[in-house]
Amino acid sequence: MRIAxxxxxxxxxxxxxxxxxxxxxxxxxxxxxVIVNAENASHGFGLSPIIAQDLFxxxxxxxxxxNHSWDRxxxxxxxxxxxxxVRPINYPIGTPxxxxxxxxTKDEKKILVINAMGRLYMDPLDDPFKMIETLLISYxxxxxxxxxxxxxxxxxxxxxxxxxxxxxxxVSAVIGTHTHVPTADYRILPLxxxxxxxxxxxxxxxxxxxxxxxxxxxxxxTKMPGYRFQPAEGSATICGLFIEIDDATGLAKRTFxxxxxxxxxxxxxxxx
Numbered sequence: 001m002r003i004a005x006x007x008x009x010x011x012x013x014x015x016x017x018x019x020x021x022x023x024x025x026x027x028x029x030x031x032x033x034v035i036v037n038a039e040n041a042s043h044g045f046g047l048s049p050i051i052a053q054d055l056f057x058x059x060x061x062x063x064x065x066x067n068h069s070w071d072r073x074x075x076x077x078x079x080x081x082x083x084x085x086v087r088p089i090n091y092p093i094g095t096p097x098x099x100x101x102x103x104x105t106k107d108e109k110k111i112l113v114i115n116a117m118g119r120l121y122m123d124p125l126d127d128p129f130k131m132i133e134t135l136l137i138s139y140x141x142x143x144x145x146x147x148x149x150x151x152x153x154x155x156x157x158x159x160x161x162x163x164x165x166x167x168x169x170x171v172s173a174v175i176g177t178h179t180h181v182p183t184a185d186y187r188i189l190p191l192x193x194x195x196x197x198x199x200x201x202x203x204x205x206x207x208x209x210x211x212x213x214x215x216x217x218x219x220x221x222t223k224m225p226g227y228r229f230q231p232a233e234g235s236a237t238i239c240g241l242f243i244e245i246d247d248a249t250g251l252a253k254r255t256f257x258x259x260x261x262x263x264x265x266x267x268x269x270x271x272x
Contacts, residue, residue: 118153200237204235
């Protein structure tokens with residue numbers, strides 16, 4: 001089974017690039033499933049129902065979110081109607097939506113997608129380690145589901161790495177999002193789980209983490225509030241992670257970054 005996970009889609013340039021290139025990406029990599037983090041897709045903050053529908057029509061199978069889940073108020077009612085949009089599992093009980101979703105490939109393989117949010121330098125939510133561990137009692141890799149992918153939306157690399165090793169051998173992949181910069185540590189952990197601290201963003205890298213540079217620089221230089229962040233709208237780089245999964249065990253066989261267009265060096269090999 002072959003899965004692509006694409007990092008945070010930021011603004012118009014990011015979402016238009018993903019929508020345009022996704023058919024090519026699915027064909028080139030022979031993908032069975034595409035999962036994207038889209039919590040910044042609507043003008044850099046949140047996700048609108050219309051944009052979610054556009055992404056699904058383009059070939060996205062599951063959308064994950066993060067700390068900007070509720071920036072668009074129209075998503076609050078809509079998320080209950082479409083379970084393919086997954087918000088962090090460790091929000092309190094009663095929060096709209098759900099923190100996981102089982103997606104089916106064309107040949108009926110089951111992929112459990114879980115979204116969790118870190119707590120270090122983030123909102124004080126419930127323990128993501130415990131929430132995921134409890135859910136995995138019901139969903140066992142290679143038995144009740146064929147693959148399990150975790151999007152850990154967190155600020156601290158130490159928290160993401162800890163979760164990766166905590167779940168090593170129990171899930172197919174643990175992939176970090178939120179910091180919008182692709183890390184070079186993509187690999188398969190000792191017990192078979194694919195891992196990357198941050199998948200990067202799908203957006204304009206001639207920016208400050210996807211936002212126009214001037215407002216971000218002025219905020220640091222002057223230490224004054226009031227500078228309005230706007231998404232950068234130059235050519236977007238599409239960033240993410242490819243994972244090939246062993247159909248017998250649900251563990252990763254190989255993984256490599258997806259990176260093409262825009263400002264960053266291209267990494268998009270042919271798949272045999």
